[in-house]
Amino acid sequence: MVRKLNEFENCINKGLLRKIPVSEEKAKGSIKTAERWLGEAEKSLKFLIYNSSVLCSYLSMFHSARAILFYDGYREKSHYCVARYLEEKYTKKGLLETKWIDLLDYYRDLRHANQYSIESFATKEEAENALDTAKKFLERMKKLLKEKGAKI
Structure with a gap:
């Protein structure tokens, strides 16, 4: 019987998630980037630019999640695989809510x-x-980083 790969394993095998040196600095930088995108989302909403606000809000979420990968020593090449990483490494272990x-x-x-x-x-x-x-x-990702020992 052949075992079917899960989505996370597919991301690894396709090179869409790669090991890199663990970096708390890159994690902090990604959180700062997430905060800047959040500011852009707020400005866009204030000026009734809704598409831009949604895009900026998503980018804030993406960079917040990406901070976890950097802290763990991973780099993404796919937005989809960021979620699969969190799902595999945190949600399945009860460390992050679905x-x-x-x-x-x-x-x-x-x-x-x-x-x-x-x-x-x-x-x-x-x-x-x-x-x-x-x-x-963003707040949940910061909390997760702090739970892992990051000085965020």
């Missing part, structure tokens, strides 16, 4: 639709929800 993976996947898909579809435009409500989610996501 809802955060679901939200990261949801906003990644929404960002993709907003960025590449000719018919997708974010609403004010979507932008507000994305911003609220990104703020909470």
